[in-house]
Amino acid sequence: MSRLHAAISLHATTLRIRVRVRPNASHTRVVNVLDSRVDVAVTEVARGGAANRGVVGFMCKVLGFKKGAVAIVTGGKARDKVLAVEGVEEVEEVVERAVERLKEACEEGKGMNT
Numbered sequence: 643m644s645r646l647h648a649a650i651s652l653h654a655t656t657l658r659i660r661v662r663v664r665p666n667a668s669h670t671r672v673v674n675v676l677d678s679r680v681d682v683a684v685t686e687v688a689r690g691g692a693a694n695r696g697v698v699g700f701m702c703k704v705l706g707f708k709k710g711a712v713a714i715v716t717g718g719k720a721r722d723k724v725l726a727v728e729g730v731e732e733v734e735e736v737v738e739r740a741v742e743r744l745k746e747a748c749e750e751g752k753g754m755n756t
Contacts, residue, residue: 648677650737657727657736658715659701665693665721670700672747679722680744694718701725704747705740 649660660679667683674681684696694714701712707727717723730736 649675649679650740652730652737655728655730657730657740659725659727659740661697661701661723661725663688663693663697663721663723665696670696672704672744675741675744675748688721691718694723697723698725704743706743 651658662679662681664673664681664683665686665688667685670684670686671682672680673683682697682700684693684700686692686696698712698714699709701707702709705712705727711727712725713728715724715726
C-alpha cells in the first residue's frame with residue numbers, strides 16, 4: 643500500500659479514496675478536502691442505495707473517470723466510505739490530478755444540481 647495523500651491511497655493498481663457522505667443536501671458537491679477524508683454532499687436520500695449511487699456518479703464526474711469506474715468497497719450502509727478505482731496506471735499523476743480536482747471542486751463550490 644502506498645499512501646500518497648492521507649485521504650487517497652493506492653493498493654496495487656487500485657486507487658482508494660476515503661469519503662464522508664452527507665445525504666439529502668441542497669446541492670451535490672465537494673464540501674471539504676481534509677487530510678483524512680473528502681466530505682461530499684449529495685442530494686439523494688440515504689435510502690435504497692440512492693445516496694451511494696449519487697456519490698459514486700459524482701466522484702466519477704469530478705475525478706474524470708468513466709461512469710462505473712468508481713465503486714464503494716467499504717461503508718455501503720455508513721456515511722464513512724472507501725471508494726475504489728480499479729486498474730489505475732500512471733499512479734502519481736492520477737493521484738495528483740484527483741487531489742487537485744477535489745480541492746478545486748471544493749473551492750469553487752462545484753457541484754451538480756440533481
